[in-house]
Amino acid sequence: MCIRDSNRPYSGVRSPIAVGKFDNRSSYMRGIFSDGVDRLGGQAKTILITHLQQTNRFNVLDRDNMSEIQQEAAIKGKAQRLKGADYVVTGDVTEFGRKEVGDRQLFGILGRGKSxxxxxxxxxxxxxxxxxxxxxxxxxxxxxxxxxxxxxGFGGTASYDSTLNGKVLDLAMREAVNKLVNAGDSG
Incomplete structure (x- = not known):
């Protein structure tokens, strides 16, 4: 499936929007040995904020860095005039998984593959x-x-690639944001 990019030209009104909780509700990294920190949900939230802003349809309001922003405003000697959002986007990673699949040709003598x-x-x-x-x-x-x-014996072998998490979250988030934008554009 080809994901159409929602970053096409737009010059209409930009809606103020804030991003609320975004949690990992999948079984990935939530076992008994987990440290309780939701890294996957945090990563997904960061990707969501980026994609929402890049659509040029929203003024995404940063609520996670309020104390840092307040501190910088104080250093500059400016009073903050915070904007309120009309809508809050919440969400979840509902499914997440990884697997490795491999094959061998003539018991591995002629070659092997791994995905x-x-x-x-x-x-x-x-x-x-x-x-x-x-x-x-x-x-x-x-x-x-x-x-x-x-x-x-020629060719490379694939080792664990931790960047796959970000890549697949980016694809899923891009599809969801594109659906959101298309629904907004169609009324």
Whole structure:
């Protein structure tokens, strides 16, 4: 599936929007040995903020760095005039997984291959701040594969690639934001 880019020219009104909680609700990195820090949810939230801003349809309001922003305003001697959002985007990573698949040719003598595959699915909810009503929901999914092949001892072998998490989250988030933008553009 080709993901259409929502970063096309737009000169209309930009809606003020804030990003609320974004959690990892998948089973990935949530086992008994987990340290309790939601790295996947935090990474997804950062990607979401970037994609929302890049659509040119929203003024994304930063609520995570309020103390740092307040400190900088104080250093500059300026009073803050914070803007309120009309809507808050909340969401979850609903599915996330990784797997490795491999094959061998003639018991590995002629060659072997290995693929790392990551899959992610995210859900976004647009919430009206006045009524707490969820006015729009959408989902996005992405899959990313990295493959290497070795033939008669030549070629590379694939080791664990930690960047796959970000790549697959980016694909899933891009699809969800594109659906959000397309719904807004169509009324």
């Amino acid at each position: 790392q595959i990551a899959y992610a699915k995210v859900a976004l909810n647009i919430v009206n701040i006045s009524t707490s009503e969820v006015v729009y929901s959408t989902q996005g999914a992405g899959e990313y594969a990295l493959s290497n092949r070795e033939v008669i």
